[in-house]
Amino acid sequence: MSELSELYQQVILDHNKKPRNFRKLEAPSHTAEGYNPLCGDQMTVYLNIAGDQVEDVAFEGSGCAISKASASMMTQAVKGKSKEEAEALFREFHSMVIGELNEETEENSLGNLKIFAGVREFPVRVKCATLPWHTLHAALNKQDQVSTE
């Protein structure tokens, strides 16, 4: 079960159990809903952006351990970042989980998000990991809804 323990690492299980920033923001400046119609996962990402900076970010919804942990760690990663930095992280994260970025040998700012690299061994779960990021991207770009189907 080595690939499995790569996927379900303690950090991920912990974020699944106790998701950070798992709440609604009252009066967010940006928000979007994400759906994965394949499995029924649903997620709302809330942002408060002041100037160019993500001042606050939170999420709500239901999903698997991977999508929930990914959302939880995403909110920690993008808080305080500029919109451009958040978008850049989205691109790097996406490239990593689809196997186009080697997080160990290529330059990146993923930090502890590298823990999701194991997802690429489970192609059907890639959408779970990227759903929060797609939703964030939609919110930043003022789209209301996004679907990973």
Place this chain on the structure above:
Amino acid sequence: MSSGILSKPETFVADTWNVQRIRADFPVLQQTINGKPLIYLDNSASSQVPQVVIDRGSIYIEQEHSNIHRGVHYLSQKATTAYEGAREKVKRFINARDVRECIFVRGATEGINVVMHGYGRKFIGAGDEIIISAMEHHANIVPWQMLCEEKGARLRVIPMNDAGELLLDEYDGLLNERTKFVAVMHVSNALGTINPVKEMIAQAHKYGVPVLIDGAQAAPHMPVDVQDLDCDFYAFSGHKMYAPTGSGIVYGKLELLEQMNPFQGGGDMIKTVTFEKTIYADPPNRFEAGTPAIASQIGLGAAIDYLNSIGREQAAVYEAELLRYATERVSAIEGVRIIGTAKNKASVLSFVIDDIHPHDIGTILDQEGIAVRAGHHCAQPVMQRFNVPATARASFAFYNTKEEIDVLARTIERVIEIFG
């Protein structure tokens, strides 16, 4: 139900089912997944194909390939004979009165759409009501919703109880003079419930209302007798009953089919065509425009032969025993809740585990070579009814074993361990 096909089904016991001999008929079951023997428990999504069915499709491709109903040449006649022979087998399989009542379709979904377009759009109008049930598959919801939207008709829904059984008193209350159609599933793909469709059909007929039965989950598991049920339409998919994908049937009473409009226009569904007017062919050809999935439909005929050869009623007894055993094993695990606990069930076991998403269950089971479905089973209203985002579903066929269920139960325990 037609009885007497088999000498004494009541004396058959599940222990005498030679499952290893049956398993040898299915090449797909011989492989390993992630280094573990494949444990295929996703039969409600699609069942595996026995070698004799594969062989029959291959014979068509290798030796008979040509178009049907068209050529005067040898191969076309061979193909047409095989294709129409499969239709004859279907007729006997569901005990239709007339072979013209059996329309080949891509699967149950297309079958329901044939009826929605051919019957519904012609005979259902503004203010009319269509009754479906709370446990329907999207295939038996969305077409009727589309029709309601187009015509200004109203969709009524028979509710169910917490066990996943339809509330028949409520159904009686929904039937009235505005009701123009009833569409319900025979067996629930998400819950396993076997609905009392014969009684429900009789009830609708008191109001002169035709009934379509979605038999996608019933045809693989139990004998189906459309005359005994007295259903007006009955749709099922070949790929859920050991035939290739792209095969399936919608049965319709001939007097209804004769009044219906075609679903699609094209070749093979006409008598004459001029630029001014086309005269449609009679059933079944009216509903089979274009070249069908010939190899798949011939395969459906071969799958019916296979089911008859192994004994449909004995297979059903064995599957009932698998369900009983799996329910006992899985429900004994702390934290597991079975969704769908109807008294009368087919071999479908949907379950959820506290605080663990079915997708995670599915991934971990897959690592052990166990194939289950994790998701909403194309029945989102059922998930909403039970207030779960999704379930994990193990669905059993007559080639599954109790040992496989033991591995399933052990792996579910492992899932709970991982998530602590």
